Amino acid sequence: HCLAAPLYKVTLPDFFLGDQLTSQVQALRSIEFYICYYGSGDFKRRKNTCNQSAVHNTFFFIVAVIPYVSRLLQCLRRLFEEKNPEQGYNGLKYLLTIVAVCLRTAYSIQKGQIAWRVLAAVFSAIAAIFCTYWDFVHDWGLLNRTSKNRWLRDKLLVPQKKVYFIAMILNVLLRFAWLQTVLDFNFSFMHKQTMVTLVASLEIIRRGIWNFFRLENEHLNNVGKYRAFKSVPLPFNYDEDDDKDD
Numbered sequence: 001h002c003l004a005a006p007l008y009k010v011t012l013p014d015f016f017l018g019d020q021l022t023s024q025v026q027a028l029r030s031i032e033f034y035i036c037y038y039g040s041g042d043f044k045r046r047k048n049t050c051n052q053s054a055v056h057n058t059f060f061f062i063v064a065v066i067p068y069v070s071r072l073l074q075c076l077r078r079l080f081e082e083k084n085p086e087q088g089y090n091g092l093k094y095l096l097t098i099v100a101v102c103l104r105t106a107y108s109i110q111k112g113q114i115a116w117r118v119l120a121a122v123f124s125a126i127a128a129i130f131c132t133y134w135d136f137v138h139d140w141g142l143l144n145r146t147s148k149n150r151w152l153r154d155k156l157l158v159p160q161k162k163v164y165f166i167a168m169i170l171n172v173l174l175r176f177a178w179l180q181t182v183l184d185f186n187f188s189f190m191h192k193q194t195m196v197t198l199v200a201s202l203e204i205i206r207r208g209i210w211n212f213f214r215l216e217n218e219h220l221n222n223v224g225k226y227r228a229f230k231s232v233p234l235p236f237n238y239d240e241d242d243d244k245d246d
Contacts, residue, residue: 003066006073009081012218015074019214021067023207025101026200028063032056051109061105068098086138093130100127104182121182128175135171135210141217142168155220167209174206 002021005014021028036050037043050056075091078084100123107116136142141153142164148154152164177199190198 002074003070006070006077010074010078015071016214018067018071018074019210020207022071022097023203025064025067026196026203028066029060032059032063057109060109061102064101064105065098068094068101072098090134090138093127093134096123096127096130100124100178104178107182117182124178124182128178132172132175135175136168139210139217140164140213141220142213153217153220157216157220164213167213170209171206174202174209177202 002014002017005011005018033050033056036053036056037048040049040053042049072091072094075087075094079087079091100120103116103120103123107113107120110116143151144153145151149156149161152161156164158164180195180199
C-alpha cells in the first residue's frame with residue numbers, strides 16, 4: 001500500500017511504513033537470494049553461483065533501492081501538494097542514500113576496486129551525517145538550543161531526560177554500522193555473512209528506537225496544533241457569555 005502512495009495523497013501510515021521498509025533492505029536481498037538459490041537449483045549441488053549471475057547482481061541493486069525510491073517519491077508528492085520546502089530536503093536525504101547504497105553495492109560486487117571503495121565511503125558518510133541530523137532535528141524535534149530542556153525540546157513524554165541523549169548516541173553508533181561494508185572488518189571467529197546479518201539486525205534495532213521518538217514527536221505536534229482532537233477549542237466560553245447577558 002505504501003509503495004503506491006506517491007500516486008495519491010501521502011498520509012502518516014504511508015511514509016511511516018515506508019521508513020520501516022528502508023530498514024529491511026537486507027531482508028529483501030535475502031529473499032532475492034533464496035529465490036535465486038533455490039530457483040537455479042544450486043541447493044542440489046550445494047554451491048552458490050548466484051553472485052556470478054548478471055541478473056542476480058542487477059536485482060541486487062534494484063531490490064535495495066526500491067524502499068528509498070518509494071520514500072523519495074512520497075516526499076516529492078508532498079512537496080508539490082503542500083508546497084513545503086522541508087519535503088524537498090527530506091527527498092534529498094533519500095536521494096543521497098540511494099546513491100550511497102548503489103555505490104556500496106557496486107563495491108561489494110567489485111571487491112578490490114579502490115575507486116568504488118572511496119566513492120562508497122564518501123557518499124555513505126555524507127548520507128549518514130545528513131540522515132542523522134534529520135533524525136534528531138526534524139523527526140525527533142530535538143537539538144533545540146532555546147528549549148527549556150536544553151538540546152532537547154520543550155515537551156517531553158519521558159521524564160528522564162538522559163533517555164533522549166542515550167537514544168541519540170545509540171542512533172549515531174547504529175547508523176554508522178555501514179562502516180563494516182566499506183572498511184571490510186574481518187573477525188576470525190565470525191563468518192562474513194554473519195557480520196552482514198549482525199549489521200542488518202542493528203539497523204532494525206535502530207529503527208525501533210527511532211519509531212518511539214518519531215511517534216512521540218508526531219503526537220506532540222498534533223496536540224500542539226489541535227490535530228489530536230475532534231474539535232478545536234474556541235477563544236470564548238458560551239457559559240461566560242450567557243452569564244453576562246443575564
